[in-house]
Structure formats: structure tokens, C-alpha cells
Amino acid sequence: MPRSGIPSDEARLVPPNFITEIIDEDLRSGKYDLIVTRFPPEPNGYPHIGHAIASFIDFGIAADYKGRCHLRLDDTNPLTERAQYVEAIVNDMRWLGWDWGVHLYYASDHFDRLYEMAEALIKMGKAYVDSLPEEKIREFRGTPDRPGIPSPYRDRSVEENLDLFRRMRDGEFEEGAHVLRAKIDMTSPNMKLRDPILYRIIHAEHYRTGTKWCIYPMYDFAHPLSDYIEGVTHSLCSSEFIENRAVYDWLVETLAGCCGLPEWPRPKQIEFGRRSLEYTVVSKRKLVKLVEGGLVSGWDDPRMPTLSGLRRRGVRPQAIRRFVQKVGISRTDRTVDIALLEWAIRDDLNAVAPRVMAVLDPLKLVLTNVEGEEWLEAPYFPPDIGKEGSRKIPLTREIYVERSDFALEPPKGWKRLALGWATRLRHAYVVVVDEAVRDDRGAVVALKGRVLKDTLGKNPEGIKVRGAIHWVSARYGLPAEFRLVDRLFRVPHPDELPDFLDAYNPESLEVKQGFIEPSVKDDPPDTRYQFERLGYFWRDPVDSTDAQLVFNRIVTLKDTWARREKAQRPRKAAAKKAGPVAKRPPELTPEARARFERYLAQGIGEQEALILARETELGRYLEAVFGLPRKTVAPWVVHEIGPFLRRGENRIRPEDLAEILRLLAEGQVSARIVKEALQKAQESGRRPAAIVLEEGLSVIADEATLSPLVDEVLRAFPERVAAYKAGKAGLLGFFVGQVMQRTKGRADPQKVKSLFKARLEE
């Protein structure tokens, strides 16, 4: 029997987060032995970057815990789902590197058992067939601020429900005539609990089950029970399903041990915050608009955020995984900076992409002192990459350079070609441009220059070389098309616009005709190159042929020159802070006001007095604590007992609070110890004072014991002592904390603090 273990932080693919904390605790407590997750895409569209993130969480966590993750196609709606999408999903998930072993499932695999469970629910009296028309069901459901009302069909007998449901299954009814609903609570403030629909009639052919069924389970029914059937333990999903959890738990609990479901392990749902990406949309509706509107060439257009698009662009799965790993997981919905994705792509490619030269916007440079040709050795990688390999590149009389690499009037800091300047031809000689040939409109159409002899592998003496530029032999260079892919949208948050298409970036694809060095001719077609000084490229897997080379730009190089050139436009408006503060409205009833005044008179702080006056349960508790001044007791009641009291979970009696507070007053324990004891008392139901006694939690306040500890800490952190003396006052808390740790919280912090102060001022 395989068992999950808690991985060390270094061994994790998925950085520790609130979900792994829950799992760690579940493993430690023995609640689960084996971690089982699932990734449940609906086969109604192509996977995109959002699926990459969700799948990373599901597959990554399962792998980290040596558990398993099921790939489950959530196909409960025959109207929208297609086998072609299943294929795309399986393909893309494999591409990302996920391994589900034999655990490829379909919700439709479970249709028989789900049906059986629906009948079980009916027999328990917990589900009924509702025959209200669709509009009425909607109407009866109420609104978020008004409760729903029960359907007149809600109390049909088990027999009638069973009969109707079976006839639904047998195809006796039209679509919409009946639905099966769970009988939960039509007045619940959680809309999902207002008798959720479990099954509906759809007379459509399912891509897998054909015409076997004409009733199909809803997500809320099929999802939790599929999890349960498959033995999933942790069902991780995004935050919009938080309210569905109530239905999830209701179903799991009412069907536990039923219909062949085990009592344990039961699955539980945990929700994480959604992630979106700047300059991107992922909703199927919007993606369809781009495809159908002809704004992109298809679902795998290199500009698309689909995994097939990213793949065609040339992004490797390693980069995607690195990206989603860096994004991280939390409970909060977030929008990720697209620069992080670009960084991940570059970081991946930098180490693997051979460097070659291509000229995208060619300008002819005639080297007047070059005759014939010379084949020069050029390494594929710069020294810092540490990889072997080189190719030969031909230098001929005519070469192409990048039009943007020549300036008639070079700006300050220019490190390229200019009249009379010496510039390195990458991997070759230093060149000097003598003449710019211009047409009648004054535009530069060609350059004439000469190479400097004896500058191969060394710099000329007495001449300043300004930078190095890439180039391609005009005779040997291969003509090629270059597709420069850029962000699909001009604004970071196209989703926020009334019409996201307004932000479409018409410059997101720029096509260039240029030349590439001949060495690439026989390279494997999936080679990712770095075109020196331009970016990372690879052959378009669809359109590139030997006769007509087509390269896609995967991502540009970081370009500090271009950045400098660009006007320093402010990146983002400062986030607006919360508005003006509203003062608290102390609307009190006359009785509450009287209590408030009374508490005030007893010396209780204003804030505590207000809470105690308003929340009579807390007030009553306070007044049941005898033998101590009210003002001493009040903060404890409000801050320590109050939260438990409100939830109805308080386990500490007033007299027991009084007992331990007396110990505090006598100086036998510190406030910190009281807090700790109260916490334990709430957990165990024991008397706090008894906990103090049994666990030896008495306070350590005598200087003889504390002084050596203080000295020890001071000795252990000399550089912090120096920092403190230099003015970093916040370190006092650190020092005190060290002693608190060393005494397991028993030291009297006030005493410790004053000892430190005295010592540090010496």
C-alpha cells in the first residue's frame, strides 16, 4: 500500500502554501494516508495558461507527496463537449509533462454509479423530482437578498419521485419537463443550497456514451461524487466554487457508506485564488471571438494564450512550469505580471538555445577590401553557458546588416555602425563604414566600408571599437520570413474594458523578410535559436519548409538600449489607497448606553466598554467573573473569551478565568502564559489554572535566572547588538523573543526587556 509522506521544502516542486499546510496536517494527524488529487477540465475548449496553473497545483502537489493525480474529463454536458477537445487536453497535459499513469477518467465513466446514488438520495427522501418550468424554478429560488420558496412538488412521495426519475431516464419526457433536485434549504442565504438541481433532461448525443442517457448530472452532483468514487482526498479548485463546497459536503456526508462508497477516505474541497495574466484574456467566449473574427490565425496562433499557441510560438513546457511555479498559490485572486512569463521563457532558453545570426531588416554593406570568401569559426554559445559546439560562417564582399544598426547621426551612447566608426562584426573583423549610399529622397539604401586587417580575435591598436553587430553573408544567407509575435493586447487588463477587442494590438504580429546564416539549414526542425541581439526564435512548425523558411519569435531579448530610448512613461498609476475613514457609529440603545457608561466608570477602556455594552453575552460573562477589578478582566473577556463566546464554542467558565487571572495578579504567571493556558483550555476543556500547574508554566522573573540568558543572547548575536546600538530599535523585540524561546515562554517579558535595555545602554 503506497503511502504519502511530507516532502522537505527543497524537494518540493510546488512551493509550500496554505494547501500543502492542510495536507501536511492531514498526514500528520493520520486523517489520510495517500494524497489523491484530480485535474478536472471540461472538454469544451482548448487548454490555456490558466489550465497550466491549475494542473500544476493538482499534479505538482500529488507528485510532491508521492500520491497520485487523476486526469478527469468533466463531461456532463453533451451539448458543449467534443472528443476533439479531449484529445487536445490529453495532448497538452502530456506536453506539460504530467503523469497520471492509468488514472485517466471521464465523469461519464461514472454515469451508472451516479444514477444509482441519485436513486439512493430519492429513497432517503433527500431528493425530489421538480416539475416546475424553468422560469418558475428561477423565480422560486429567490434572490440573494430574498429567500426562496419551496416548489409545490417538493413533498412528492418517494415512490412518485422514483417513478418519475426512472421515466426521466427512460426518455418519456421532453427536455425541461422535470429535473431532479436535492432537498436542502430554500431559505439558505447560500444560493447554492436552495435545492440545487442534480439531473436535467437533455436529448442529445454524448460524444462518449452516445444515446445511452437522456438525463445528465449537473456539476454540483457529479463532481463531488466522482471525487468520492475515484478515492480523491483533496479536491483543489479555484475560488469561484467556494459556495459550492456546501453542496459538496452535503452530498459526501449524506452518501458516505452508501452505494459502495467507503466511509473513509472522504474527499474534501479546498479553493485557491484564481490567476490571470496581464495583456491576456482566457475566457472561451473571448478566445472564440478572436479566432472567428480572424484577428488570429487559429487556436494555435502563436499569440494565443492557449497551450497550443504557446507551443507553436516555441515556448517549452519547462518554461511554463517554471512560470507557474514562480507565480505561487494563495487564497487571493491575482493578476500576474507578464514580465514574469517572459523571464521564465528567456531563463529556460538562455541555457539551451544555440546562438546564430539573422538579419530581419537587411541593409547591404559592401566591404570594398574583401575579395572571395572566408569561412570563420563561430561558437554556438558564449563562454558563460559552458556548452561546446561551433559552426562556420562565410564572410563575403557583400553582407547584410540590420538597418537599425546604422545611424547617420549616432545618439549619445551609440554602440553600432556610424560613418567613420569602428564596429565589430560579430565573430569576424572590425569594420569601418566609409560611405552611406542614399537615394534621391535621402534614405540610406546601402553602405560601403572596409574591414580592418588583423582584427580577428583581437582589437585594433589605437582605434576604439564601438560594440558588435550581427550580420549575414549576402551570397550565402538564406532568405527567410520572420514573424515577430508580441502581446495580443495593448493594455494590461483587457477584461476590464467594455469591449476587450478595443485593446487588440494590431502590431501583435509583424512579418519581416530577411536572411539567416546558412548553418541552420540542416538543424533539427525543433531547434530553438537565439538570434544574436534579437531574441529567441524557432521554425514555425506549420508553415516553415525547406524552400520557404519561416521563423517565429518566441520572445525578445531583454533590451536595455530600447528601454533607454523609450520615453520614460510611468509604468503604472499608484494603487489608490482606501478612502477617508468613516468614524464608528456608536448607535446604542438606552440600556446599552447605560451599560457602556457604567463600564467606563469602572475604568474599562472605551473600546472594550463599547463591545461589552453592545454584546450582552460578553457583558454577562464579564459580570460573572468575581474577585478582580472589572477593568483588569475586561480585556481578557473581550479579546480571549469573546471570539469563542460568539461562536458558541467557549469552554472556559467565568470562575476558571478568575482563577488564572488571580495567578497573574499575584505575579505567578505572565500575561503570555495566561494566553497560552487559555488557548489550551479552549482546546482541551481543562481548567487553565490546572494547565499552568501541570505543565509547570510558572513565570520566571528573577534576575539570577534571567541575566545569564540575556547575556547569552547578547553574545550569540553580536552584529545585531551593534545594529541596535546604531539605532535599529526594533531589534529589542528580537532579543526579548530569543529569551522567550529559550524559556519556552515562561520568562517575564517585561523583566527581560528592562534587563536588555539596561545591558545595552552600558
Place this chain on the structure above:
RNA sequence: UGGGGCGUCGUCUAAUGGCAGGACAGCGGACUUUGGAUCCGCCGGUCGUGGUUCGAGUCCACGCGCCCCAGCCA
């Protein structure tokens, strides 16, 4: 305006009452036959107001802001 969820550098994310740290971005420098990579440095944050505490991003109260829920979608 009912219920639920969430607020930490520009962005993402740590800190489980004890030094607010890291990454990306930005800025500056070193190095460079890629204005790449690498290295070094800098900038910059706890939504607000109070309270509790020796000590609060963390606990309490009151506000503010954003997101989700009224599909026979998932």
C-alpha cells in the same frame, strides 16, 4: 442593499505574536566580440482608524476596497 471570500513593495509570494524577507520589474554599477547572460548595489510594502500586548502584518473592534453567488454551464 442578503450571504460568502480576499486585502503585505509596481507585480507575485514569505514571515504560524519576536529582524517585514525572496523573486520578477525598475534604477545604478562591474564585466562583455550579444545593449544578452552573469555579478554587485539601490529603490520599494503590511488597506484605514482605534484597541489588546513588553512586543501586532499576524489577535480584537469598527470602517474602506476588490472579487464571487440569483444557469436545467463547469
